[in-house]
Amino acid sequence: MTIYRLIMALLLPALVAGALWRRLRGHGASHELAERLALRGRGTAPVIWMHGASNGEIASARWLIEEILARDDRLEVLVSCNNPTARAMVAAWALPQVRSVLAPWDTRGAVRRFLRRWRPRALLVLENELWPERIAGCAAEGVPVLAIAARLSERSARSWARLAPGLLRRTLDQLAWLSAQDAASERRLVAAGLPQDRLGPRLVLKAGVAGASPAEPPFPAPPRARCLLAASTHDGEDAAVLDAFLAARAQFDLLVIAPRHPQRGPAIAALATARGLAAGLRSRGEGATGPVYVADTLGEMGLWYALCGTTFIGGTLVAKGGHTPFEPIAAGSALVHGPSVHNFAEIFAALDASGGAVPVTGEADLAPALNGLSPERQARLAAVAARLPQRADPRPILDALDRLARRPG
Known part of the structure; x- marks a missing residue:
């Protein structure tokens, strides 16, 4: 973890410079740097933090967000993502009690500030977003981390094993609960260090997406x-x-x-x-x-x-x-x-x-x-x-969240 933190500290000036350059060029939002460094935003209601990489992962989790809020309407879901397009997509949903931000960079300072500003009751990470500092920071603050529809490809497993097997093992050991997307990912994650007793039922997030709503095409279309x-x-x-x-x-x-x-x-x-x-x-x-x-x-x-x-x-x-x-x-x-x-x-x-x-x-x-x-x-x-079974069952996730995220306030 020390080497990872050193690498991220060395990268930080370049990340800041890139955000400033995008702003000067008109390609970045004015709030990008403040959100990446966790210098703005604050939670009021009890917060569940959900992080996904981009549009596809987060859009596929909308049904889960709605299920979380339906079970407990006192909660607020804070969705973080890696790009402004996904952030804007969540904002455009205009769902009550759902807010969106750019994810803090995976540096010790940014993660600490983010956790202390928002004080989440739990972090839900989608698919393969296993960022070591965010997960370590949550563990240090007593915030349970649940990995939803986690994926680890054979190629990624080989890369981790070659470059940082100890870091992956430590990161997986800090997870409170994990639902793998498929049997192969589940086997690789356990082999890489995930404790067997943290496993929940397998889940494909996109299987929970409802059918398309009827809509008129924007032009006369053939049959x-x-x-x-x-x-x-x-x-x-x-x-x-x-x-x-x-x-x-x-x-x-x-x-x-x-x-x-x-x-x-x-x-x-x-x-x-x-x-x-x-x-x-x-x-x-x-x-x-x-x-x-x-x-x-x-x-x-x-x-x-x-x-x-x-x-x-x-x-x-x-x-x-x-x-x-x-x-x-x-x-x-x-x-x-x-x-x-x-x-x-x-x-x-x-x-x-x-x-x-x-x-x-x-x-x-x-x-x-x-x-x-x-x-x-x-x-x-x-x-x-x-006719194939497809609908994702939210109950194991919601039950795990209820069990793990019981915090006062």
Whole structure:
């Protein structure tokens, strides 16, 4: 821990300089530096602190926030995140008793100030956000830390084992309770030092997300079975999806590409134009005047899942581990995915085994897979996927929180 603290202390001037530079350039909020150093904000009601990396993790935990507040309406949930976009997303929810801040940097001083300002009753960390100083600081102050849907990939486990096995062991030992996302992560976490008696039931956060609310599309759309969505794509996937769409025009009239990082929207539109496909951009308020629509905004995935009868899951043709299949399943959209699915290995294995999704081994297989998706096959795939057990049970988390976070005031 001493070496980690020294590294973070040496990094702090660069972090401060970066925040000041972003502010000068107009790319950072005026409060960024104060929040990162925990120089502003103060709790009034009893606070549960929840930390997630970014939009996806935090959006997937909204249902859990609502469950926490429904069980005890005296609480306030403070959501911290690593970027201003996620902070703004939480603020836009306008949920009573929910506040959002940028997470304090993982330095001893910032963490101490944060804990003393907000005085949380517990910290809930989402997925793989196991920051050593925050967890150590909570342990020192008697604040229980619960890891929710924790993930530890094989690659991350090897990196920790090579670089800082003692730091990971100490961090895991300071957790009060942990729910792993899958059996493989659970095994790795226990092998890395998590005490067996801290384990709770496994949980996939995104399995708790409710189905998409009905919404009117922003433009006249073809029939649902003629619309294809490429959801949360990464660089290296869009060209393959566009080529496969071109080869599958007998089945699909409209391709909606929703990139994982919206700033890539113009580049994706240029890829479409280079293939002779007119593309509209959501960020510019354009309609779908051509066969390609780039949904380069945040917070609207439910709309696109509801619009499209088939969803290609992004992050599966490149080595990103794939994104959530739960939301398109809830919306009744048929699934197609590539080979990289380790983020959701168990549900993808169940989908493939039951015939609830179409797996492809690479770019060359994508067009034939799409060509085989008649409206009838889309409906069958969606029906099979919907029969798989998916809904996350909040009770183990809420019970653990009730048991561990009993503090006066």
